[in-house]
Amino acid sequence: MTANALSKTLLVIGGSSDIGRAIASRYAAAGWQVVLAVRDVATGTRNADDIAARSGRPVPVHRLDILETDQFAAMLDGLPALPDTVVCVVGDMGDQARSETDPLAAQRVLRANFEGPALFLGMIAERFAARGTGAIVGISSVAGDRGRASNYVYGAAKAGFTAFLSGLRNRLAGRGVRVVTVKPGFVRTRMTEGMALPGPLTADPSEVGEAVFRAAEQGRGEVIYVRGVWRPLMMVIRAIPERFFKRMQL
DSSP, rough: OOOOHHTEEEEEEEETTTHHHHHHHHHOOOOOHEEEESSSSHHHHHHHHHHHHSSOOOOOOOOOOOOHHHHHHHHHHSSSSSSSEEEEEOOOOOOHHHHOOOOOHHHHHHIIIIHHHHHHHHHHHHHHHHTEEEEEEOOGGGGGGSSOOTHHHHHHHHHHHHHHHHHHHHHHTTEEEEEEEEEEEEETTTTTTTTTTGGGGGHHHHHHHHHHHHHHHOOOOEEEESSSTHHHHHHHHHSSSHHHTTTTTO
8 A cells, every 4th residue: 555545545436346346456556546436325335334444544524426417516526526437337237128118127237337427437537637637437248349139228328328327438639538448247236136147257246446546546458348258259249240249138
């Protein structure tokens, strides 16, 4: 742990999730001050208390609902200082079958995975660019690499978020702001408990935390697949011609 690390702050948007907690824990172990922004304050506070007990530093918790876009500026203005790194972990898989027939259900999935995260990180980006330093990490998904019948509403939202991060990275190149896209693939969390997940394609939350830290703070990549096997796999899936792809059950 260095004196420089002790002066840095991480803001995790979605700090009540298993992945958000793992990312926050990785940064706290490196000596960073961690701040959690959560919709579920009770769970967020439990995560904060656990991280604080392990790191010996308090972990402030702020309420933030990614769908309440009119509250973004007030939340940022309420922070003691602008963080050095922001990681956005929020998302909502929703239910594909329901999204196909219920516009409000589909809207929530689209807003939670694309609109809200993009607008929040865009606001952060402006503040980082004005300062001339900062790192922005968006947790996207391999589901956004190609639309599949089983989850295309969620996948479409993540595809939009991935494109947004790519454009943001391009715009901020040379301005002191690093933008990283992370695609975890399957992750063992409370949400996937009980599911039969493919071992080689499935990461633990701690792997996601390590991948984020290495990319954002050690400069090891800008578009990260947490399990490397996903990169060639998705290249193959993207290359399948539509006339064949539409016949596949994916």
